[in-house]
Amino acid sequence: MRKKGRNFKQLGDRVVVYPDNYINDLEGEKLEKFCYGFLNRGIRRIVMDFSNTEMINTVGVSILIGIMEKVRENEGVLLFSGLERTNYEICDIVGLTKHVPVFKTEKEALEGFPA
């Protein structure tokens, strides 16, 4: 499995979050904490880049759903990028991809925020 990378990168009013290689309940909770923190500081444009993520289990997915709902409540925008095929399938099965736009790369996601 891949090594752990940096956790986030702030770009003005946007932030890119880099989840770990295995998103289970623990990692999901860590992501939740990050995202809620950014929302509290008024940063409402969040990209989650999953390039380093090999596996997401359904507990992790359920936490991502919670994050998505929280961002929506705060009138923010959550985008996903770098999802591997299987992880995309998982998100698709639970219906997450209908509510969160998915981009191929971080760059495309950063450019994909609505005006």
Add this chain to the structure above:
Amino acid sequence: MKDETIFSVCPDTEFFYRQGEIEYLFSRAVQPLKSLPGMYLMGARWMGKTEILRRVHQRLFVEQAGVVPVYYQFKGYFDVEDFAGDYLREIIKQYLAFLKREPGIVRKETSLDGLKKLLLASDMPGPAGLISRHNEARVHGDRIAVLRNAITAPVLLSEYLGSRLFLLLDDFDLSEGVRLYRGGPAVFGEYMETLNSGAFSFVAAGSRKNIPGAGPSRPSVEAIELKGLAKETATTMAIEMCRVHKVECDGEVLSYLAELLGGNPMYIKNIVWAARKRGTGLARLRDLVDVYVLEISDGNIAFALRSAFDLRGPLTLRVARACADSEKGFSLQEMSERFASSFEELKDALGSLEESGLLEINCGLAKWAGDNVIKDFISYIYEKDLKGRSADEAKTPIICNRLKQGFSLLGAKFREDSAEEVSMLLKGFNGQRVSRVLFRKESLAGGREKEGRKRGWYEVSLPHIVGCFDASGWGEGGAGPLILVAKGFKNASYVEANEVTWIVGIKDAPAVSVHMGDVENFMRRSSELRAKLRAARVIRWMVSSEGFSPDALKRLGQEGIYSSDGTQLLFLKDAVENKRVAPAGGEKAVPAPIKEFEIFLPVKARSELVAARAVEEIGEEIGFDESAIAQIRTALVEACINAFEHGSVRDGKIHIRFIAAKDRLAIHIQNLDGAFGRDLLGQTVSRTGPVALDKRGWGIELMKRIMDDVRFEKLGVGIKLVMVKYLKKMGEDEDEKERAKL
């Protein structure tokens, strides 16, 4: 050694297990003369008599100086002068070669006059006088003198030298054909008189079972019977020859070969050579029988048999065939009636066959005296040359007969580790279609086309078995034959609708066949198992190497339960292994091995990653691509998490078994405290459309979406989750293509 031997012998690597006979003959040759100066080495054709005599001669020539060895091979002769000249020349040549210690003299073609010059040059007027007397008698037309001069030569030479001769007389049967003149009286009697004179010793080798010259008025000779190699010895010989000639072989199959060929070294050698030439091995019974039938129809063995036996006459062939097929033999009267021929014609045919050693005629009864190989050879030429069948048609009954015999003999070996054998056999089921007769007690040669049967009825389509287990794992612990449970799928499609379970009862008691009580017991226990397994489709099969009683068979047939004995199992094993798909490039097909791996995970955070790592390695070994491995890994992690969540014991363990076959991976997950997923049974999660997202409960849905099959099996305690991923799907999954958007 071939270059050093005086008379040509086969390579040492192809000469086996006659050292005892060689040693005995050698020791008898060098001993002082006894009251029985002669020995008769009798044995069927190609048993190694010539090799033995020549090797004894070689040893006598090289290893000692007290006895002069002379090897002489009888041939067909024009008349007595022909024989006498040849006989005398060989005796003198070898006598001179021994004295001068020059083996080259033997190998040289030298006339009698040439030998005479050599003898005179060596200051040996006595032996030279033998040649002079021979020439003189010939000039005067005195055939008797010619004969006596030649046959007494060993006596005279012994007296002259002061060392006696030891004669090694090969193909001695032919000596009876030497005539004073063409059509005249045989000279054998006089010849035997000199052999038995006691002035020298000898060993004669022939195929006749009656000792030549034996009778009340004549001294006997010591009889030494040269039989075929013992089965174990012949098998060892065959194995060694296969090793030398790099022919793939199997010990059990060669053991059958040894039995079939009666331990005849020449036959064994030719079969191995033929296998090498054809590039086939002798590891499978079918290959062996193919090579054998080719050899006896068109190979070296056929050539040798055609030369040895004159079977051209139709009547001779008919008589030979009839006697070969009859155990009790025929009288002259019976044969005359059967073949509608005159006694005279019949006598000629019988005489010819008796002389060839194919028949023994005693008290007017003719019985077969040949071996299996000659019997099959006669059968072949009878069907082909006399009945006008094609070569393939003529070979077919021989192939069937020898296959059946082979499997019957090899069937005895199925008794050991029957459960293991049957388990391995089941794991080899991979969608092959095999003959129904392997699951029914019908004649191997019969039970074929019947009116009204559809073509497919004659075949059984085997499932793709993903696992085979002892039924005790399902809480089945009844007394009686062992029961195995094999789970599989029909049509290579891993969906629930295609699932099939084979419940196999194995009777392993030596020399005891399945009886009605066993059948009743199996029926009861398999019904109980079926209920426990909740298996939709079940095939029941009883296996017994010792077979079944008639009542048991009848009952099994009525209940639709398959039955196979040891012979059928071996046929089935052969069929299953042969019907595996061959690798590309024309490589020889190898049965796909099934590997099983097991791990026990503690119920702790992230321990599912250990399983994930393991399945990555296993999936890669099977040949799954990265995407498939990721799917399997994800499904496995979900399954582990489910097992962790639903386990009732905090520090419990879960058991994961990976069953890796050539084209699929099956994963079994079970919580060892038995509490895994009781509430999962009956779950049919299926959610579609944009709905308010449910945060939990997606594990099973996920597994079912990304694996080819997911099912729960109820165990005695708790349940087990089984997931299967197939390496090649039946058709492309269009949804997968659409999902690949990244």
